[in-house]
Amino acid sequence: MKPVPLTPAAYSKLEPSSLAAAVVLALYLALCLNAPELVERGVALTEAGARGGTWATTLAAEAGLVLAVCLLLTVTLSGLGRTVLLVSGAVLTLLSVAASYYMVRYDVVIGYGIVQAVLASDQALSREKLGYELAVWLLLLGVAPLLAWWRFAVRHKPGNQSLSRWPSWLHRLVLLGAALGLAFASDAAVRHQAEQHHGLKPAVSPSGLVAHRYVPTNWLSGLSMTAANRATGALREHRLSDPAEQYTYEERTPLDDVTVVLVIGETTRHDHLGLLGYERDTTPRLAQEPSLVAFRAESCDTSTRLSLACMFVRPEGVVPGQGFAPDRIDEQKVFSVFRELGFTTELFAMQSEVGFYHRVGPDYYKMRELIVADARAGHAQPLDGLLLPEVEDSLRRHPHGRHMIVLHLKGSHFLYSQRHPRSFARWTPECLNTNQTCSREQLINSYDNSVLYGDYVVAQMLDHLRDRKALVVFTSDHGESIGDGLHFHGTPRAIAPPEQRRVPLIFWASYPLLGDPVHRRAFDRLRERAAAGDTAQHQQLFASMLGCLSIASQDGGITPADNLCQ
Secondary structure: OOOOOOOHHHHOOOEEOHHHHHHHHHHHHHHHOOHHHHHHHHHHHHHOOOOHHHHHHHHHHHHHHHHHHHHHHHHHHHOOOHHHHHHHHHHHHHHHHHHHHHHHHHOOOOOHHHHHHHHOOOHHHHHHOOOHHHHHHHHHHHHHHHHHHHHHHEEOOOOOHHHHHHHHHHHHHHHHHHHHHHHHHHHHHHHHHHHHHHOOOOOOOHHHHHHHHOOOHHHHHHHHHHHHHHHHHHHHHOOOEOHHHHOOOEEOOOOOOEEEEEEEEOOOOHHHOHHHOOOOOOOOOHHHOOOEEEEEEEOOOOOHHHHHHHOOOOHHHEEOOOOOOOOEEOEOOOHHHHHHOOOEEEEEEOOOOHHHHHHHOOOEEEOHHHHHHOOOOOOOOOOHHHHHHHHHHHHHHOOOOOEEEEEEOOOOOOOHHHHOOHHHOOOOOOOOOOOOOOOHHHHHHHHHHHHHHHHHHHHHHHHOOOOOEEEEEEEEOOOOEOOOOOOEOOOOHHHOOHHHHEEEEEEEEOHHHHOOHHHHHHHHHHHHHHHOOOOEEHHHHHHHHHHOOOEEOOOOOOOHHHOOOO
């Protein structure tokens, strides 16, 4: 029989070969798109000493688990009708292809943190990661296979459709049962292999590892966790307890003329700071500051949004997430205490974490778009140096202190070479664009140059504060993998490599502030801890930002063990 032309009338007589199409789509998503990851996984297992039968069993179990999930998904979608299958199949494929590109190109792990970063909609940062390679990847692995799949999924089948409806549902139930069986068997095999050969911590689910290692389960699980946490977070937001109301805070010495500057870096690793022992002199200006104290610290998470959620909260106000789940935040941040103490707050950001800025509760804030559009910026590149005039203006508006300035830098976020002027490109060659295949040396050179520029920006800011009673606190939201097995950051905390949580924690006090003996004693204790080689954590920021200003709480509002100045 000749094919029926795809006229509107003929199209209505077509019956989708939905079950076959669902199976083909599941096979493509689970096995074809994950082929590079499966190969890399096999190589890693071999290098780790796994024997042939062991790594083959592990790969088969992991691939089986992903295939089972894909089958459950696509077969279910096929039962909702032809249009649903075709549209949802296209969305699943294109998003999975895009995710696979970043997994292969940048060796990232797609998880909750990455999904959060994508949904943060920082357009400037997002554009830097787009290039013609992604377009080609989408065309070859997404659009072309989709066209072939659509042609396969919609084809003419003469006869009475109602007669075949029950058998198709019966076949669908059989397939779903088989997929469930495959899922349980693969899950058991994955758990067995993990217990026998990987020595995983009990809190980390082996199946969760598989879910975050392959598409589409990685971005689907991240998306579902994001949706669930946004829904519950919206309900919890107005129920957050306020430490300023729960506890009392007192000033051991008056703070009327004190200015606090909190600098939130981006992606800065403590092991790439010269003042903390790095072989390159990436911090020549800050290293010369006699009243500066620096710690090697650990971030509370691996992505900007997640770290900003937990890094300024009392540890007692955070319920750690188990496995791959994010933390649950039950308390407001340290800024509410400063507000209770009468501090005004102004915030200036080269990023777009509007939710965090709202929770800071500033009296005035200005984001990147407004800063760059300022007449003083002209046609300048959107670099962190543009924050310096904003700091000057804020100090001018609040000459008498009891004032806090919060700066959110772009710091060393990839693409690193776009974070500093060319005059700061001390180490070359650099990685200059996303379409370039960069070596580890080029990536590190670019990264270190961005740290060098950050040193200049912070040092310039300190010059505006030397004649005031001022405390500056600098830390980064998270670290970064730079050719250390994984690139970038945002790997789920349970499996994140250590470099993604390496951050500095730096305190600087002006001479006028240290002229007060109460503040000087607190800062001396801070210096003693650093000299003794103590390390720090984001969880100590709440207590230390208050404690280093000699603020005390007699009823438990500040945990002594977390106060680095005690």
